[in-house]
Amino acid sequence: MTDSQNKIELKNPVIAAILAFLIPGAGHFYQGRNFKATIYCFCILSTFFCGMALGDWKTVYYQSQPGKRTLGYFAQVGVGLPALPALVQTSRYNKLVSPSNQNRNDVDSNYFESHPYRTEMPLEAPFKGTLLDRGEDGKNISGKLEGYIKLKTVPSDFGTAISGTFEGTLDNKPISALNLSDPVGIGLPLGGDKERVLECAVVREVNGRQTDTGHIEGSIPRPFLNWFEMPLSNRELDDINKKLGKRYEFAVVFTWIAGLLNLLVIWDAFEGPAYGKGDEEEAAPQKKPVADPKT
Template sequence: MPEIVYTPPEGEPVHVNLKDQYWSAFLAWLLPGAGHFYQGRYAKGMLFMVCILSTFLVGLGLGRGRCVYATDSEGKLNYYYIGQFGVGLPALPAVVQSIKTSDGGDPFFELCERFPGDYAATDLRFHKIDRDRDGERESDIPRSRTLKDGLMAPPAGPINENVPDTLAMWHFDYKHMFEMGVLYTFVAGLLNILAIYDAFCGPAIVTAAQREEMDRRKNKKKGSL
């Protein structure tokens, strides 16, 4: 159980008990601030939890729950998710959704209704495939009725740059809000990586000896000018 002792110029020494560093780091990743609560650093834990989770949830709301997903419908990794994954548990439903929708979907695990299978993108419009006794026929439908992909689920349907696929619809209908949602959730993950480092290594405390050395180098640099 490593302990950091900080002796300020005035007052009593400050003791920071990091306890089990690896467990602290894991808890800090699992839920922002949890590792600091485990270490008894409640004020810092609450600060990280409120700031990081609120940033992530605001971004998730801006992107209507669709700006966080692990892979696309073709199984290719969404590279933004590498940063979003840093938030831990709040971003894990994206992994579950990607696994459960990779082979056609599992209704039990899907958190919302996905993009329906009876909608198809052809040319530059979306069509609904009506199935009846006479067979299949297509009829145009409003674009807004096609936005039914699940929370944190990958965009459904084929990915094609030449037709308005599901991902293109998200960008078209949410406009800059989708990109802002990606940015917010990505930054939240990066911030939590810093919080994980703080839980593992402790606060970046400048000791009295280090401060004296910094002042000595500063004065030496001034004298050489």
């Protein structure tokens, strides 16, 4: 065979296969098959992350609760490290919503009835939402809020209560700080949405007493690690399907394709290229015996 036809030294095929699973193409880089490695790495990862982006980064997650197992994840996990955080996230989520931590099993991360939010106080975060209130002069006030919210626990006649303020703008115009109080509702700290719902009563002094005159409702951001590849609740799944429609289904399929393609890459890293007919060494031509001229 020519030099270009020499069989490739696969080194340790088990290590190559493991590397190929963790990062598409890494096993081929390990074997020195750099051209194939570059093609595999670019094509598979670009397909996977394209699917993630098309699906608003909510296409890859795993649920292990009875009746909610996501079998499609077993295709996605073939892409390796980019899909593995979902296993950690589902463990965190299941621990949070387990019966020992929640009053109901079918918890929805958009809502808050059973979440002991007081343990998270004090809370300070950017807030976007709406205001519906009755002002000091009795006129209704409503509009879009954007600013910063601060909440904390304070002693009350019945144990502890929530108190806080909102500072920012109403319909892009500065407003005086709003005083906030119970009832407060806040979404679970973990969930598939980047935003966490929050509702709170607005209180004003009326006839010398603090009285509820309205409420604000909106959302505060979740940290990246509290939503990325986190299991989606039924409501979150409905919302993303309403928002993206068929695009979400295409996005999920993209991630499936990427994971399944990487299974072939893993096999190629383990077994090496296929050598077919014509790759074997040609036998050296035998010399014909020369007749003795004396005979």
